[in-house]
Amino acid sequence: MARLDGLGPAKEVIQVGSVIGAEFSYELLQAVHPIAEEGLQRALRTVADAELIYVRGIAPDATYQFKHALIRDAAYEALLRSRRKERIGW
Numbered sequence: 771m772a773r774l775d776g777l778g779p780a781k782e783v784i785q786v787g788s789v790i791g792a793e794f795s796y797e798l799l800q801a802v803h804p805i806a807e808e809g810l811q812r813a814l815r816t817v818a819d820a821e822l823i824y825v826r827g828i829a830p831d832a833t834y835q836f837k838h839a840l841i842r843d844a845a846y847e848a849l850l851r852s853r854r855k856e857r858i859g860w
Contacts, residue, residue, distance in 0.1 A: 771844050773820060780813035781848075784822065788845035793835040800830070 774781050786803040787794045800810055811829050818825050824835045836842040 771848065773822065773841075774845055774848060777813075777816055777820060779809075780816040781845075783810065783813035784817045785845045785849050787823075787834060788836070788842045789849070792839065792842055793833060796829045796832045796834070799834075 774784065777784065783799070783803060783805075787799055790798060790802070796810075796814070799814075800807070803810070805813075807829075814823075814825070814829070814832075814834065817823050818834075822837060822841050824837060826833045826835070836845075
C-alpha cells in the first residue's frame with residue numbers, strides 16, 4: 771500500500787486499471803478514465819518505473835499487467851466502494 775501511496779497522481783490511474791482487471795490495454799484505460807494523453811502516459815511510466823506493472827508495446831497499442839495479484843488487490847481495495855461502483859457502472 772505504501773508503494774501505491776508514493777505514486778502521487780499515478781495512483782488513481784493504477785486504481786482504475788485494477789478495476790479493469792489483472793491486465794488492461796492503454797486504449798481501454800483511456801476510454802474509462804479520460805485524462806489528457808500526456809498525463810496518462812506519464813502516470814503509466816511512473817507506475818512502470820515503480821515496478822508495479824509489466825508493459826508490452828508502446829502507447830496507444832500497449833498493454834499492461836500487474837506484476838503480482840497482491841498489487842492489483844491493494845490498488846483495487848484502496849478505492850472507495852462508491853468509487854468502484856461508479857467506475858464499473860453498478
